[in-house]
Amino acid sequence: NAGVTQTPKFQVLKTGQSMTLQCAQDMNHNSMYWYRQDPGMGLRLIYYSASEGTTDKGEVPNGYNVSRLNKREFSLRLESAAPSQTSVYFCASSEGAGGANVLTFGAGSRLTVL
Amino acid sequence: GQQVMQIPQYQHVQEGEDFTTYCNSSTTLSNIQWYKQRPGGHPVFLIQLVKSGEVKKQKRLTFQFGEAKKNSSLHITATQTTDVGTYFCAGRWAGSYQLTFGKGTKLSVIP
16 A cells, blocks of 8 residues: 655756656545645645546645646646746645545655756 | 744754644634654644644644634653654634645754
8 A cells, every 4th residue: 555656756857847746646535735845834735636627726836737637646747847946745635625634645756946 | 825833943852851832823723733744754644633622642742722723732742763853733724625734843852
């Protein structure tokens, strides 16, 4: 039982390049999330998907797009990376939608944009 | 937007000393969760508090939710080196769909 799996673990991009972070969960959870973590800033919600087929913006959605490919997979795309997007990205899932549900996090993807 | 204020940002303690981190909201929370993130790791759920005045214990960890549901605390008794990491609270307000995380308290334990 792997839980939440993110790929890649590390990535270095040049400004303007694009990339997709992949996330998959095997817990049959309905809701999935993408957070970014910056030093001293805590975890900030980028996008979430309350259920398969739906996506919504979180606190810091600018510069990102997401796709809920199926119930298991939720990807995060950076179309034109900027140095301000250098961060650690965490995917998470929860059984139900909303803030009363417990989040299970992946191991994280460390992205550096030069 | 609404924020959850968490203090202190850093705490260095001698092994065996106690540790407390606090979270505060200006408005009433519906629920609050606590997570622990080990260095280089990912956040891991510890506990959820829902009721006014609720107190929950996990071994040496004690979690409290204030009577007005505007503040919460995590207290660790007799810290150990395994307690090292960053502790986050995450709160939700009525009418708000998602959790909002505090900025975390980074705990260092000196052996």
